[in-house]
Amino acid sequence: xxxxxxxxxxxxxxxxxxxxxxxxxxxxxxxxxxxxxxxxxxxxxxxxxxxxxxxxxxxxxxxxxxxxxxxxxxxxxxxxxxxxxxxxxxxxxxxxxxxxxxxxxxxxxxxxxxxxxxxxxxxxxxxxxxxxxxxxxxxxxxxxxxxxxxxxxxxxxxxxxxxxxxxxxxxxxxxxxxxxxxxxxxxxxxxxxxxxxxxxxxxxxxxxxxxxxxxxxxxxxxxxxxxxxxxxxxxxxxxxxxxxxxxxxxxxxxxxxxxxxxxxxxxxxxxxxxxxxxxxxxxxxxxxxxxxxxxxxxxxxxxxxx
Amino acid sequence: xxxxxxxxxxxxxxxxxxxxxxxxxxxxxxxxxxxxxxxxxxxxxxxxxxxxxxxxxxxxxxxxxxxxxxxxxxxxxxxxxxxxxxxxxxxxxxxxxxxxxxxxxxxxxxxxxxxxxxxxxxxxxxxxxxxxxxxxxxxxxxxxxxxxxxxxxxxxxxxxxxxxxxxxxxxxxxxxxxxxxxxxxxxxxxxxxxxxxxxxxxxxxxxxxxxxxxxxxxxxxxxxxxxxxxxxxxxxxxxxxxxxxxxxxxxxxxxxxxxxxxxxxxxxxxxxxxxxxxxxxxxxxxx
Numbered sequence: 001x002x003x004x005x006x007x008x009x010x011x012x013x014x015x016x017x018x019x020x021x022x023x024x025x026x027x028x029x030x031x032x033x034x035x036x037x038x039x040x041x042x043x044x045x046x047x048x049x050x051x052x053x054x055x056x057x058x059x060x061x062x063x064x065x066x067x068x069x070x071x072x073x074x075x076x077x078x079x080x081x082x083x084x085x086x087x088x089x090x091x092x093x094x095x096x097x098x099x100x101x102x103x104x105x106x107x108x109x110x111x112x113x114x115x116x117x118x119x120x121x122x123x124x125x126x127x128x129x130x131x132x133x134x135x136x137x138x139x140x141x142x143x144x145x146x147x148x149x150x151x152x153x154x155x156x157x158x159x160x161x162x163x164x165x166x167x168x169x170x171x172x173x174x175x176x177x178x179x180x181x182x183x184x185x186x187x188x189x190x191x192x193x194x195x196x197x198x199x200x201x202x203x204x205x206x207x208x209x210x211x212x213x214x215x216x217x218x219x220x221x222x223x224x225x226x227x228x229x230x231x232x233x234x235x236x237x238x239x240x241x242x243x244x245x246x247x248x249x250x251x252x253x254x255x256x257x258x259x260x261x262x263x264x265x266x267x268x269x270x271x272x273x274x275x276x277x278x279x280x281x282x283x284x285x286x287x288x289x290x291x292x293x294x295x296x297x298x299x300x301x302x303x304x305x306x
Numbered sequence: 307x308x309x310x311x312x313x314x315x316x317x318x319x320x321x322x323x324x325x326x327x328x329x330x331x332x333x334x335x336x337x338x339x340x341x342x343x344x345x346x347x348x349x350x351x352x353x354x355x356x357x358x359x360x361x362x363x364x365x366x367x368x369x370x371x372x373x374x375x376x377x378x379x380x381x382x383x384x385x386x387x388x389x390x391x392x393x394x395x396x397x398x399x400x401x402x403x404x405x406x407x408x409x410x411x412x413x414x415x416x417x418x419x420x421x422x423x424x425x426x427x428x429x430x431x432x433x434x435x436x437x438x439x440x441x442x443x444x445x446x447x448x449x450x451x452x453x454x455x456x457x458x459x460x461x462x463x464x465x466x467x468x469x470x471x472x473x474x475x476x477x478x479x480x481x482x483x484x485x486x487x488x489x490x491x492x493x494x495x496x497x498x499x500x501x502x503x504x505x506x507x508x509x510x511x512x513x514x515x516x517x518x519x520x521x522x523x524x525x526x527x528x529x530x531x532x533x534x535x536x537x538x539x540x541x542x543x544x545x546x547x548x549x550x551x552x553x554x555x556x557x558x559x560x561x562x563x564x565x566x567x568x569x570x571x572x573x574x575x576x577x578x579x580x581x582x583x584x585x586x587x588x589x590x591x592x593x
Contacts, residue, residue, distance in 0.1 A: 024416075024417075025418075027416030027417060030409065030416060030495070030499070031408070031418065031421070033409075034405050034408065034465065035409070037464055037465045038465055041439075041462055042431055042434075042465070045439035045442035045443045046442075048442035049442035052441060052442060052445070109327065109334075110331065112324065113324055114324065114327055114328045115328045117331075118579075120331045120335040122575070122576075123335035123339045124335060125575070126338075126342065127341075127342070128586075129520060129524075129568075129572060129582075130342075130524070130572075131526060131545075133541075133542035133545040134542070134564050134567050134568045137345070137545060138341045138342065138344070138345055139341065141348065141557075141561075142341055142344060149344050181341070189586045190587055192587075193587040242435055242437055245527065249526075267531075276441055276445070279441050280441045280442065283437055283438040283439070283440060283441060284438055286435065286438065287438035290435050
């Protein structure tokens with residue numbers, strides 16, 4: 001963050017104490033609506049949620065007493081949770097590299113001097129603006145095993161038709177590709193902005209020195225965009241752990257639970273089975289996993305930078 | 307002529323590379339928009355099939371759209387959902403702009419006791435996944451009797467941590483002389499904020515406004531939890547309810563409602579592409 005221009009009160013030392021007091025009061029008035037909502041929407045729920053996770057609250061029965069870390073202990077041995085965590089991890093491991101790699105390739109393509117670049121960029125970003133519900137409907141239709149458009153295309157080029165969403169091994173792959181289509185606009189735009197900041201002279205000079213395409217990418221592009229690339233990876237990591245809509249609405253977690261992710265389990269325990277305390281514990285565990293991954297990624301980035 | 311003579315070998319391959327690049331990019335871009343076009347085609351398709359719509363309607367008809375406009379006795383009225391989504395997204399956007407810009411102004415120009423700590427806390431909170439507070443937030447809205455109201459759908463979108471950080475940056479970058487001059491002319495803090503600062507940070511407001519509007523319009527999980535009757539559903543929920551209820555018999559109508567749900571965001575994108583591009587690029591560079 002760039003340096004802030006601090007309070008003008010500091011420029012007039014004589015009047016400073018009195019004015020600063022008045023400024024403070026006016027400042028709090030301006031901040032009050034946001035701070036009140038922040039308290040209600042963030043601070044209280046975070047504290048509240050942690051307490052709830054230590055109880056066996058059941059929303060339907062309206063009961064609940066303090067049980068300490070029992071919910072967390074149950075999670076450790078809950079095979080459902082293991083499966084959900086495993087599916088989420090699989091999604092993260094597949095989704096983040098695919099999304100970032102394709103985003104980077106498209107960004108590099110769009111960084112060339114192309115005709116109609118604005119329209120081409122718009123085409124790649126447009127799915128990013130759609131609600132997950134629409135994305136689910138679009139792809140369920142396209143991937144329908146009976147005459148869906150994707151199978152029509154496969155049939156036309158002589159490939160076997162697939163029941164993508166009802167085959168356990170393939171459903172997760174389909175979800176990853178759907179996510180790629182839906183979300184690639186983000187890495188594309190952020191990385192394109194980073195690529196455009198690289199001075200063209202660098203490439204000219206390297207070309208004169210006889211560097212080939214790969215060498216130019218490895219020694220000019222990659223170092224220049226490395227900080228932004230790490231940030232994109234981090235943000236996609238966090239986002240991928242919170243995968244829900246495209247899975248819940250396209251496969252309902254199936255077939256055979258092979259795509260049921262943590263957030264779906266949280267939703268079902270909390271709002272279908274009304275095990276509020278357990279759901280809160282799932283939420284906190286997911287948050288913990290995300291914070292640990294964030295910390296590890298930041299540490300790795302820092303070590304690479306130094 | 308001389309330029310061409312000087313660089314006879316580099317110029318034509320460059321142009322050819324550019325043409326090949328353009329063709330590759332255009333084909334990929336077309337493939338990317340194809341699924342959206344399929345839905346559009348499907349909404350004009352007469353065949354009552356649950357599967358694919360083909361690449362062109364085999365028997366083009368406006369019947370699906372007529373049915374969508376006349377929801378005779380259906381449990382899900384997509385136009386009610388459209389109205390709800392509009393109310394929620396517009397109200398959330400307006401409130402978020404007011405609340406976040408006032409907070410940003412306080413942080414940038416009227417620091418109060420502890421404001422530095424508050425800013426640091428806001429940046430830290432951006433790392434907390436919102437899903438961790440889903441359950442307690444539901445309980446709080448339930449306790450206040452706000453579930454299944456517009457309030458429940460709007461309020462969570464009003465606080466944008468990213469928005470405060472973004473706008474604070476915009477305000478901090480304004481020359482101090484501007485607000486100082488107004489102060490000498492007798493403007494108080496409110497007038498300064500309202501008549502000097504707000505007009506100058508319009509690009510930032512546009513970026514934040516569009517991001518909040520899209521988030522509120524597209525949100526699925528929170529409305530799913532916070533609403534309980536079809537009359538309060540927003541469009542994403544209504545689409546899914548509609549699909550489960552009528553998807554088998556009236557797939558074309560589902561396609562038409564999908565088009566209805568995705569048109570406003572796509573229109574906003576076409577009209578304000580610059581701000582969306584800026585907004586998304588900024589998200590990546592935050593902190």
